[in-house]
Amino acid sequence: xxxxxxxxxxxxxxxxxxxxxxxxxxxxxxxxxxxxxxxxxxxxxxxxxxxxxxxxxxxxxxxxxxxxxxxxxxxxxxxxxxxxxxxxxxxxxxxxxxxxxxxxxxxxxxxxxxxxxxxxxxxxxxxxxxxxxxxxxxxxx
Numbered sequence: 829x830x831x832x833x834x835x836x837x838x839x840x841x842x843x844x845x846x847x848x849x850x851x852x853x854x855x856x857x858x859x860x861x862x863x864x865x866x867x868x869x870x871x872x873x874x875x876x877x878x879x880x881x882x883x884x885x886x887x888x889x890x891x892x893x894x895x896x897x898x899x900x901x902x903x904x905x906x907x908x909x910x911x912x913x914x915x916x917x918x919x920x921x922x923x924x925x926x927x928x929x930x931x932x933x934x935x936x937x938x939x940x941x942x943x944x945x946x947x948x949x950x951x952x953x954x955x956x957x958x959x960x961x962x963x964x965x966x967x968x969x
Contacts, residue, residue: 839922841877853884860912880914887911
């Protein structure tokens with residue numbers, strides 16, 4: 829099943845250029861893009877009206893305690909790598925809002941409580957699991 833994107837009637841296409849990335853971040857983005865291409869999550873496109881940049885942010889893992897410059901123990905989040913994010917803020921602003929919200933957490937937990945076994949099947953596709961209807965993909969790349 830594909831998710832439909834409904835743009836506001838007055839929405840105009842938005843083209844944003846990619847911000848400059850240093851060599852390390854360029855390598856991170858290249859590796860992620862190649863992985864997405866291999867898994868069929870993205871695919872090459874010709875010129876599109878909507879151009880959306882990527883951003884690279886630090887992934888933060890658990891908290892560890894380190895000594896600061898005043899020799900005090902301070903809880904600190906430890907970076908565990910890089911996350912490549914697609915900056916959809918402009919597209920989101922132009923998209924008509926969906927009136928069918930996700931269920932509340934307590935409702936989901938109630939439904940899960942009825943089951944004895946749980947299985948985590950898809951850790952890789954966690955942020956890329958909603959496929960966009962082909963006729964709406966023009967605005968999303």
